Amino acid sequence: MINLLKEVARGKRGARDLTYEESVQAAESILGLTATPAQIGAFLIAERIKLESVEELEAFVSVCRKYAHREPVREGLDCAGPYDGRTSSFVATFPVAFLLAAAGLPVTLHGCASLPPKWGVTLPDIISEAGIDIGSLSRAHAISAARQSGVLFADAEQWCPPLGDIRRIREEIGMRTIFNTAEKLIDYSCSPFIVFGIYHNTVFDRLSRLLIKLGYRKALVVQGAEGSEDLFIDRPTRIYTVKNSTSGLGIIDPESMGLDTPVPEMQWTSRQQFLTAEAVLQGGGHMAFYNQTLLNGAVRLHLAEKVNSVEEGLYICKDLLDNGEAWNVYTAWKNALLRSGEKCEI
Numbered sequence: 001m002i003n004l005l006k007e008v009a010r011g012k013r014g015a016r017d018l019t020y021e022e023s024v025q026a027a028e029s030i031l032g033l034t035a036t037p038a039q040i041g042a043f044l045i046a047e048r049i050k051l052e053s054v055e056e057l058e059a060f061v062s063v064c065r066k067y068a069h070r071e072p073v074r075e076g077l078d079c080a081g082p083y084d085g086r087t088s089s090f091v092a093t094f095p096v097a098f099l100l101a102a103a104g105l106p107v108t109l110h111g112c113a114s115l116p117p118k119w120g121v122t123l124p125d126i127i128s129e130a131g132i133d134i135g136s137l138s139r140a141h142a143i144s145a146a147r148q149s150g151v152l153f154a155d156a157e158q159w160c161p162p163l164g165d166i167r168r169i170r171e172e173i174g175m176r177t178i179f180n181t182a183e184k185l186i187d188y189s190c191s192p193f194i195v196f197g198i199y200h201n202t203v204f205d206r207l208s209r210l211l212i213k214l215g216y217r218k219a220l221v222v223q224g225a226e227g228s229e230d231l232f233i234d235r236p237t238r239i240y241t242v243k244n245s246t247s248g249l250g251i252i253d254p255e256s257m258g259l260d261t262p263v264p265e266m267q268w269t270s271r272q273q274f275l276t277a278e279a280v281l282q283g284g285g286h287m288a289f290y291n292q293t294l295l296n297g298a299v300r301l302h303l304a305e306k307v308n309s310v311e312e313g314l315y316i317c318k319d320l321l322d323n324g325e326a327w328n329v330y331t332a333w334k335n336a337l338l339r340s341g342e343k344c345e346i
Contacts, residue, residue, distance in 0.1 A: 001035040001043065005118065017050070023059030028216045031067055031162035044177040052141025052178050054209045060182040060213065068160035068186045069139055073146045076106030077304050078191035080184040081228045082199075083156065084176075088268060091227035094126055096230075096245035098330040099297040101150030102320045106303050108146075110154040110191040112163070116174045118226070121270045124155060129274035133335045134178040141340035143263045145319050146189075149333035152190040175193060181207075185214065192217035193304045199227030203242045208247035218243045218304045234263045235293035241303075243329050252299060257314065259295050261288040281330050294318055 004026050008015050018026065021320040026043060029035040035043070077100065079093045097107040111123035124134045134155055141226070146152035158166035163183055170177060184196065194216050198207060201223050211219040221240040224230045231237040254260045264286060266272060279285030280293050298313030307313040320326045 001029045004029075005046065005331035009042060009083055012049070012147070015046065015050045017053035018030045018054045018056055018059075020059050021058040023094040024063055026059045030166065031063055034163075037169055040166065041173055044169075044173060044179075045175070048175060052117060052214065053179070054206055055180065057206070057210050058213050060178050061185045061210075064160060064163070064182050064186050067162045067334075068188065070159075070186070070188050070190055071152075072190040073108075073143055073152050074106040074150065074303070075189055076108065076150070076189070076193065077300055078108045078110075078187050078189065078194040079229055080194055080196040081111070081123075081230070082116035082118065082120075082197060082226065083115050083122065083180065083183055085114045085122040085125070086226050086227045086228065086273075087118060087120040089228070090231070090266070090276060090289050090292060091121070091123070091126060091228075092289065092296050093228065093274050094273070095125065095133055095280045095293050095326070095330075096300065097298045098149075098281060098333065099114045099150050099293060099317055099320055099326040100300055101318055101333075102156065102325040102329045103297070103301055103306060104150075104329075105301060105306050106146070106152070108152045108154065108184070108187075108190075108191055110156050110159070110184075110188055112156040114169060115167070115180075117176050120226070121268055121273055122151075123153065125270035126273045126277065127153065129270055129284055130334050130338075131260055132334065134305050137340065138339060141337060144340070145336035148336050149327070149329050151333050152189055155185070156183055160186055185210075187214075187242055193219070195222060195300055195303060195310050196218045196228050197222050197224045199223070200264050201238055204238075204249065205247075208240050208242050210246070211242045212245050216242065218305070220299070230292065231296050233259060233261050233288055233295060234262075245344035252289070252295075252310075254295055257295070257311070259291045259314075261291045263288045265303070280325045281321070283324070283327070289319070291327060294321070
């Protein structure tokens with residue numbers, strides 16, 4: 001690791017990108033904990049200053065996948081949102097997952113307890129509000145619930161234990177690192193489709209090239225709310241569509257579909273996220289969050305080639321929300337996990 005540090009930590013002008021093979025060596029040293037905490041911290045900070053190359057990112061994703069448990073439950077869509085959570089926006093991807101499953105598209109959600117730099121509300125926080133004990137949720141229980149409902153939730157630090165081993169170092173650094181990207185691409189259910197959130201449009205090209213290398217059939221990179229995969233409902237959202245080894249920039253404008261809705265200011269606690277998601281899944285709630293769920297559902301159905309157009313997807317999604325089918329999928333998933341928790345207590 002010391003020799004690799006010398007290459008990436010020479011300063012702005014002297015530092016160089018590592019080769020794929022060198023990057024694999026660095027990732028193995030970190031995730032295998034053969035490097036010291038000081039070396040790991042120095043490497044992550046140096047990479048952050050230098051900016052990670054596509055080859056470095058690909059190598060770190062590859063090694064993360066090597067150490068992870070991956071289960072091809074059903075062919076579907078991976079929703080890759082920020083593991084540092086959300087502080088000022090609705091986590092639409094949560095209700096969208098059950099809406100998509102009701103439409104016949106299996107979905108994988110994943111995350112862990114909040115991380116830097118945002119320290120926001122995460123998917124495990126929201127799921128815990130449903131009475132589900134994330135800490136006792138085994139992979140077998142999560143897979144069983146996915147087979148019953150079409151929605152898999154993977155607790156990242158259980159499904160890829162080395163991520164938990166380096167949590168303390170990441171917390172002490174307190175800044176974004178290469179793992180903020182790599183952990184979102186472990187792809188726990190080997191999905192052919194992915195929707196991936198980014199914060200800055202400057203990384204569109206790098207992420208697109210990375211997704212092509214990783215072999216997804218089709219991908220959507222979204223400059224969404226708080227760097228998430230969630231399209232805005234009160235303004236246009238920049239996207240990159242990746243397909244057949246090519247990528248292209250686009251805009252999704254909710255106003256053009258008659259969905260543009262002002263978003264109210266909210267105090268987004270985990271409880272408020274949970275209550276808002278359940279209201280939407282029952283066909284109600286604030287129109288902004290109902291419409292945001294519709295839009296994201298429709299776009300993702302189109303991405304996964306389940307519908308011929310976003311407009312067709314909107315029609316299907318609205319029907320599934322209003323007739324209770326999305327809610328039924330959610331309750332089936334939740335009840336399956338709650339029953340699993342009861343078995344653990346016994």
